[in-house]
Amino acid sequence: MTETEYVKAKIIAVTVPPLRVVPESEVQEETFTRGDFEGALDRASRPLKGRLAHVPYSSEDFIKEKKEEVELEDNQP
């Protein structure tokens, strides 16, 4: 293993990539609230609800529907 011989030198300049400080006037922004998102979610789920309107929304609706079906069957001659 050879020992590296360093020469005596000094730094003349440093290399710095250009810096661009973006002025506020060049930044555009939008601010949102949780309400905006909940509204967007509701809008997105509306078509789904429309397409699946026949699906009971809750277990109570499901039980009610099943009871009605049983009653219909019982009442048939």
Add this chain to the structure above:
Amino acid sequence: MVEVTVAVIAQELDVHDDGTFDILGVLTGLRVSAVPYEEPHMTLFLSFSASPAEVGRERRVEVHLLDADGFLMRKSWTTVAVPEPPHPGSRADLNVGFPLRNVPFVKDGDYSFHIFVGDDEKRVVPFHIDVEKGGE
């Protein structure tokens, strides 16, 4: 391809006449006396590295602030142009000070700044808001 090699939030950027600069007050969160709190001024310092093929092209840089539940609180954007590289054929580097004004923190907890170049997420900078009990 443009890459983000450094992304930190600082209180200030001090630029010198010779083109060098200091990033002052690097921070990863704030302890505040009450929420909702709006931070009037912070700087997001970004270093970009681009391939020689992208020199001269403009790139849209977006910063999204998300809360702990992933809700988008703020979207800010600007465009940057890829500069000439120091040597022909080498990667082009660019430092950017992106101002963050009136940043909304509606409650305490975790937040994150997501940095996009074009449609691609390149970096995430976590941020935390603590509320000092009895700070009011």
